[in-house]
Amino acid sequence: MAVDRERVLKEAAALLTRRATTSMDEIARAAGISRATLHRHFAGRDALIRALEEHGIAQFARAMDAARLDEGDAAGALRRLIEAAEPVAAVLAFLFTENQLFEGDEVNAGWARLDARITALFRRGQAEGDFRIDLSAAWLTEALYGLMGAGAWAVHEGRVARNDLNHSIAELLLGGIRRSMEK
């Protein structure tokens, strides 16, 4: 019976997200395979994390595709992105933090491409007059990551209901805290 690579990555993500020092043994056990088999599929710990990155990048890219970032107004696109990316948020947060930054390789190029797409969305919103222009698109991109990560964590810790998550992030990001007249 072939090992389900997807499953291994999923379990690894789940565990590593909670504790960055999770051992290969624990990951293998969680995936229902032996340590040796885990090593057969991922040459080593680094390789596994690398694969996790590639997987996360791919998933995130797919989420962006699904969100059709270029269609409609930027705010709507952003909402769709947040919703589509929700399932990946936790892994992204982990990779973001742990990322040993193997400088100058393909994986980093992957990250850069994702960043660029999101930054482009914020730029479009600014160009179309929907988003304020005194906050740089680069910062907004980082802020989005930060809020998604915080949100995933807050849900995990039981401080925010899963059903409220996307709404909470999108509303905060788009409208801020202030109660405004016209709302």
Add this chain to the structure above:
Amino acid sequence: MAVDRERVLKEAAALLTRRATTSMDEIARAAGISRATLHRHFAGRDALIRALEEHGIAQFARAMDAARLDEGDAAGALRRLIEAAEPVAAVLAFLFTENQLFEGDEVNAGWARLDARITALFRRGQAEGDFRIDLSAAWLTEALYGLMGAGAWAVHEGRVARNDLNHSIAELLLGGIRRSMEK
């Protein structure tokens, strides 16, 4: 020559913030002492992280005091808090993520107390009609942490200028992305 406990904590924070798995050896070397000496001052790795937490908590608490959260309107207090807490942001982000949650001890009580003060601030803003009420104060607290962490990281990575940091966080948090009429 007495070991500078402050310095050790500072170096440890700097390193651990960047890589959660930094070894005791690296920390010791960064602090300019031997591993053995590090152990003499902090009973063990856990103890070191614990001390880091206590230190972070204390610093953060002091930042809150300095920000006089109860004075003036909530928005102003929030701005002051962000500014005052800036130097601690990175450590907080680390502790926030890594915190192994030594359930039910004094350190956690410390965190809870900090959380409570911030949450109270958001509640006050909501009660006074300044902050919207459809986003829970708990979530806003988490979001603040997330944005401070993302901001510290963005500065570290060179994507946001240090001088813009506080403004970037406060504006985003308070006003959101949307360009509104009255602004």
Add this chain to the structure above:
Amino acid sequence: MAVDRERVLKEAAALLTRRATTSMDEIARAAGISRATLHRHFAGRDALIRALEEHGIAQFARAMDAARLDEGDAAGALRRLIEAAEPVAAVLAFLFTENQLFEGDEVNAGWARLDARITALFRRGQAEGDFRIDLSAAWLTEALYGLMGAGAWAVHEGRVARNDLNHSIAELLLGGIRRSMEK
């Protein structure tokens, strides 16, 4: 297509001769078969080495037969032996070194028989007054092995021409280094 047992042994000998820790995987690959198949043909690593020994012993025995050790004078017989054994020299050197001495089994009996034949040759030379008697036949046997191994290695390393090999060994062994009057 049936696996060519001969080929496997040949490749194994070639690899193991160069590095005693060559893995089963490397051997299998060199032989153009899978690890599993290698195991189907040789019950395990030990079994493979055992087979290699048996094969080497058989080859060496055949070489002795071909050299007609009992015919003519001992020196001539020795020359013929060196020449006939040349192709096996490298494997013999490996087995000689690596031989884990599975005490008291048939393979060792095989070695003993070979040793005995060679030793007998040296004894004959001594008895017939051709070889000096102050060097034990047992030592001469070991020395022959040593020189054959060194020779195979020297050829492999390009320090001795293959065509000179047998002559170099035989001359050294028979005549030594010294330039003597009567030569």
Add this chain to the structure above:
Amino acid sequence: MAVDRERVLKEAAALLTRRATTSMDEIARAAGISRATLHRHFAGRDALIRALEEHGIAQFARAMDAARLDEGDAAGALRRLIEAAEPVAAVLAFLFTENQLFEGDEVNAGWARLDARITALFRRGQAEGDFRIDLSAAWLTEALYGLMGAGAWAVHEGRVARNDLNHSIAELLLGGIRRSMEK
């Protein structure tokens, strides 16, 4: 109590000489230290073997110095070399066989220097008319190694008396097997 590096190397040589796959654990135990300590002193298995090489080279070089290869006739110098090098013979044989040939580094340069000194000795003997010239000095060098290795092994296996060893090697090498008139 400081670990005796010499002792570790000595034990490692003794064990590895007998079985090339001796584990780090066994070596550590034989040296009376823990595995971790062994690793503290030799970064890894490779490093240990490397150190063994350097040590062997140094010892062999010292043996050459002690043998005063340039003094007296070449035959006498060779005898002195064999005697002086006897204690290192086994290690040399191991290194010779196992040598992973870390191409182009200092260790290999060390080997080359040793080879050169010995080869020079044989050349001198040839130039002075003591050694025959139809056997290349390079081959004689290899042959010397081969005989020293075979001798060490023969002693270890109980086939040659330790006290006869040097004589056996020197006589064979210098005079060959043949009984000559004048002897």
Add this chain to the structure above:
DNA sequence: TATGAATGAGTCTTCATTCAT
């Protein structure tokens, strides 16, 4: 007090070997 040295406990990794197709 400070530290070089030593180590126990655990993790990663590899290998020979078996299993299921």
Add this chain to the structure above:
DNA sequence: AATGAATGAAGACTCATTCAT
């Protein structure tokens, strides 16, 4: 019969921690 996949066992290695000076 042949093999890709899986694994137990064993070895290499690292790290936090302790010890002796």
